[in-house]
Amino acid sequence: MSVTSPGLFSAYTPHSTAWDELFSRDSAPHAHCKTLHDRLGQLLVPDFLAKRAGADMAFVNQGITFSVYSDMRGVEKIFPFDLIPRPVPGAEWDRIEQGLEQRIAALNAFLLDVYHDQRILKEGRIPADLVLGSKGFRKEMIGFTPPGKQYVHICGTDLIRDHHGQFLVLEDNGRTPSGVSYVLENRAVMKKVFPHLFQDCHVRRVEDYPQQLREALMSVAPDGAESPPTVVLLSPGPYNSAYFEHSFLARHMGIELVLGQDLFVDHETVYLKTTRGPEKVDVIYRRLDDDFLDPEAFRPDSLLGVPGLFRAYRAGNVTLANAVGTGVADDKAVYPYVEEMIRFYLDAEPILRNVPTYICARPDDLNYTVNHLAELVVKAVNESGGYGMLMGPWSTVAQQNEFRTKILDNPRNYIAQPVVSLSTCPTWTEEGLAPRHVDLRPYIVSGRSTWVLPGGLTRTALVKGSLVVNSSQGGGSKDTWVLENGL
Amino acid sequence: MISRVAEHCFWLARYLERAENTARILEVNQTLLLDFHVPLQQQWLPLLIISGIHEYKGDPNSEAVQNFMTWDLDNPFSILSSLHWARENARIIRETISAEMWERTNYYHLWLQSQVCRDMYNYNRGEFYAQIRRINQLIHGICDATMSHGEAWEFFQLGRYLERASQTARILDVKYHILLPTLDDVGTPVDNAHWVAILMSCSGYEPFHKTQRIIADPAIAVAEFLIFDPLFPRSIHHCLTDCQRALRCLGTENFTEAERKLGALVAWLDGQTIANVISSGLHETLTHAVDSIHAIGHSIHNSYFDVEYAAPLDDHWQWQWQI
Numbered sequence: 001m002s003v004t005s006p007g008l009f010s011a012y013t014p015h016s017t018a019w020d021e022l023f024s025r026d027s028a029p030h031a032h033c034k035t036l037h038d039r040l041g042q043l044l045v046p047d048f049l050a051k052r053a054g055a056d057m058a059f060v061n062q063g064i065t066f067s068v069y070s071d072m073r074g075v076e077k078i079f080p081f082d083l084i085p086r087p088v089p090g091a092e093w094d095r096i097e098q099g100l101e102q103r104i105a106a107l108n109a110f111l112l113d114v115y116h117d118q119r120i121l122k123e124g125r126i127p128a129d130l131v132l133g134s135k136g137f138r139k140e141m142i143g144f145t146p147p148g149k150q151y152v153h154i155c156g157t158d159l160i161r162d163h164h165g166q167f168l169v170l171e172d173n174g175r176t177p178s179g180v181s182y183v184l185e186n187r188a189v190m191k192k193v194f195p196h197l198f199q200d201c202h203v204r205r206v207e208d209y210p211q212q213l214r215e216a217l218m219s220v221a222p223d224g225a226e227s228p229p230t231v232v233l234l235s236p237g238p239y240n241s242a243y244f245e246h247s248f249l250a251r252h253m254g255i256e257l258v259l260g261q262d263l264f265v266d267h268e269t270v271y272l273k274t275t276r277g278p279e280k281v282d283v284i285y286r287r288l289d290d291d292f293l294d295p296e297a298f299r300p301d302s303l304l305g306v307p308g309l310f311r312a313y314r315a316g317n318v319t320l321a322n323a324v325g326t327g328v329a330d331d332k333a334v335y336p337y338v339e340e341m342i343r344f345y346l347d348a349e350p351i352l353r354n355v356p357t358y359i360c361a362r363p364d365d366l367n368y369t370v371n372h373l374a375e376l377v378v379k380a381v382n383e384s385g386g387y388g389m390l391m392g393p394w395s396t397v398a399q400q401n402e403f404r405t406k407i408l409d410n411p412r413n414y415i416a417q418p419v420v421s422l423s424t425c426p427t428w429t430e431e432g433l434a435p436r437h438v439d440l441r442p443y444i445v446s447g448r449s450t451w452v453l454p455g456g457l458t459r460t461a462l463v464k465g466s467l468v469v470n471s472s473q474g475g476g477s478k479d480t481w482v483l484e485n486g487l
Numbered sequence: 488m489i490s491r492v493a494e495h496c497f498w499l500a501r502y503l504e505r506a507e508n509t510a511r512i513l514e515v516n517q518t519l520l521l522d523f524h525v526p527l528q529q530q531w532l533p534l535l536i537i538s539g540i541h542e543y544k545g546d547p548n549s550e551a552v553q554n555f556m557t558w559d560l561d562n563p564f565s566i567l568s569s570l571h572w573a574r575e576n577a578r579i580i581r582e583t584i585s586a587e588m589w590e591r592t593n594y595y596h597l598w599l600q601s602q603v604c605r606d607m608y609n610y611n612r613g614e615f616y617a618q619i620r621r622i623n624q625l626i627h628g629i630c631d632a633t634m635s636h637g638e639a640w641e642f643f644q645l646g647r648y649l650e651r652a653s654q655t656a657r658i659l660d661v662k663y664h665i666l667l668p669t670l671d672d673v674g675t676p677v678d679n680a681h682w683v684a685i686l687m688s689c690s691g692y693e694p695f696h697k698t699q700r701i702i703a704d705p706a707i708a709v710a711e712f713l714i715f716d717p718l719f720p721r722s723i724h725h726c727l728t729d730c731q732r733a734l735r736c737l738g739t740e741n742f743t744e745a746e747r748k749l750g751a752l753v754a755w756l757d758g759q760t761i762a763n764v765i766s767s768g769l770h771e772t773l774t775h776a777v778d779s780i781h782a783i784g785h786s787i788h789n790s791y792f793d794v795e796y797a798a799p800l801d802d803h804w805q806w807q808w809q810i
Contacts, residue, residue: 251582
């Protein structure tokens with residue numbers, strides 16, 4: 001670090017082993033971050049803090065919050081936001097984008113296959129019991145082809161960068177991924193707080209997401225839908241923690257936000273209850289899990305869904321995005337086989353690699369896992385949000401023993417991975433600017449074609465040393481800058 | 488538009504209007520009590536009755552009742568409750584209202600929780616009530632200027648004017664409940680001061696005096712103005728005809744139950760003169776108006792928000808919606 005710089009980064013010391021998103025090993029900024037570093041570095045700490053307070057106020061006043069509890073006066077919190085952007089060089093991003101497009105193509109081909117011919121299972125490339133026994137596998141979908149053969153219309157794929165600087169896929173979220181509204185709101189706030197930085201750094205736009213999504217959804221309307229088709233967003237309701245995002249997306253896409261109670265099905269057609277009578281619905285962007293969609297087809301106790309919706313779907317009268325049954329493709333136990341899917345369906349080598357994974361359903365992997373718990377991250381395959389995890393190196397012997405019992409009881413339910421040291425990014429903390437671990441969730445939108453949001457949600461751990469970045473576990477977020485003139 | 492969303496629009500406007508009028512009622516009562524002494528039981532408890540609260544168990548004194556009507560979240564008519572539910576309705580239909588409307592609604596929700604706001608209540612009560620009035624005025628202004636004047640906006644108008652009609656009737660009724668000590672006090676400066684206070688609490692002082700009437704009896708003139716005036720935007724008649732206009736704009740080919748009931752109330756008012764009203768009792772007339780408005784609210788619910796739906800019979804539907 002240059003001693004002549006009195007600014008923001010002057011007291012910053014990068015992490016000893018992890019890849020730093022701003023600084024290279026010799027403590028100089030990466031070449032693609034130079035403008036960003038130099039301009040941001042001119043800020044004095046008090047000015048930075050004033051901007052930070054302003055950004056927080058903007059979030060509070062706009063009510064950009066998530067609720068942690070679901071009671072009527074639930075606590076609304078802002079998702080902690082860190083002002084230091086996370087840069088990604090444009091050329092590197094282009095490769096990530098290709099990798100994501102490749103991956104989503106393979107996942108879609110996999111879903112089409114497992115709900116039709118099951119070629120990949122018959123040829124033994126993925127164990128059939130793993131797929132057919134997955135909670136996410138919906139036998140009700142067998143033989144049904146959604147419009148445009150598209151299953152995963154919206155995918156959030158979590159990437160991490162290891163200590164060599166290589167991006168790896170941590171997991172795919174192909175059911176109802178959330179968080180994209182924070183990408184857009186973070187960007188809006190950053191543009192207000194750092195207008196000049198944007199001009200100097202040539203950051204790729206993220207603001208086209210709602211239009212891209214709307215067009216993708218319209219493109220997969222069923223045959224015979226009105227032109228333009230009626231697209232709605234189906235939300236579990238105002239007490240859902242992601243309701244802010246649902247209304248945000250509906251507002252920016254210019255579509256109606258509906259609850260299950262606003263829809264009804266008659267003659268296998270879905271209608272919206274309006275003040276002027278029923279209105280036919282063609283495409284439903286649903287933010288409701290499969291289980292809750294339709295009490296007739298799935299959980300009978302669901303009050304959030306629409307009775308008969310699945311019948312209408314199978315009759316081809318309405319499109320659901322994402323399709324029912326995509327959970328089988330983002331099952332953590334199926335994840336290790338995605339590279340194999342790419343080879344099988346696309347006859348190509350994966351551009352983005354997986355984190356090496358031990359599948360406890362395999363006897364050898366199970367044996368290795370239970371004997372190396374202190375070195376591994378163990379994940380329950382059907383949990384999300386950082387629940388049901390054992391972080392080996394930071395766990396106690398008692399916690400390891402507890403997990404060993406759980407794993408041996410139900411090996412199918414667990415996978416394990418070596419600890420990958422997530423990359424770090426300078427982040428404002430109580431002790432000043434310090435390295436904190438980050439991941440990256442890009443969003444991939446697919447209708448008749450595929451579009452990737454440049455950048456995505458950078459989630460950051462706020463606790464020193466923590467690798468858990470989930471918002472429900474106290475993580476924060478950053479704006480992700482794909483730099484046009486990068487490397 | 489979606490029936491559920493329409494209902495949230497309607498209630499968002501009602502809660503905002505209700506908060507404003509609760510502030511007006513508290514303010515006018517405080518002003519009325521400044522000029523002469525009435526027994527404690529008659530000072531603040533009548534306000535609860537006209538707000539429809541019959542089971543108040545708290546202290547009857549000024550501070551206790553004002554606290555109850557301002558801050559008590561368990562009291563569905565308190566200012567805080569009204570603004571809480573206004574904000575909750577707004578939050579649910581954030582994609583329908585304009586971003587500016589939401590931001591202001593949320594801003595005042597946060598303001599109400601701040602120490603600045605408590606201090607204003609404690610040390611400058613009049614300014615506090617004025618600020619509460621301005622919340623509704625501001626959000627309505629933003630609404631008018633930033634939202635398309637389509638269905639959502641019409642439901643907003645409907646909620647606003649229906650609530651206001653009912654509240655003007657209630658404010659006027661305050662005078663009935665604060666009895667003058669003796670008949671000899673009728674027409675005295677104190678009595679006249681009360682009518683002025685009622686007018687001011689409805690922002691009607693200047694418009695009233697600009698009507699250039701010969702004021703023989705302020706009681707009659709003020710009541711006539713607040714019930715019948717065709718131009719003053721807070722008169723009961725004006726509010727009800729605004730509701731009629733909104734319902735027509737939302738119109739279906741056939742009159743809804745809500746429109747029929749509203750039409751009946753307006754026709755009834757049109758058939759009255761202030762002399763009739765006084766002779767059959769001002770309080771009785773106002774009570775009839777409040778009850779009718781309440782029933783109209785129910786009909787609006789049945790006609791627009793909670794309709795039995797039947798699907799169109801064929802693809803090429805020309806579906807006529809019958810209530």
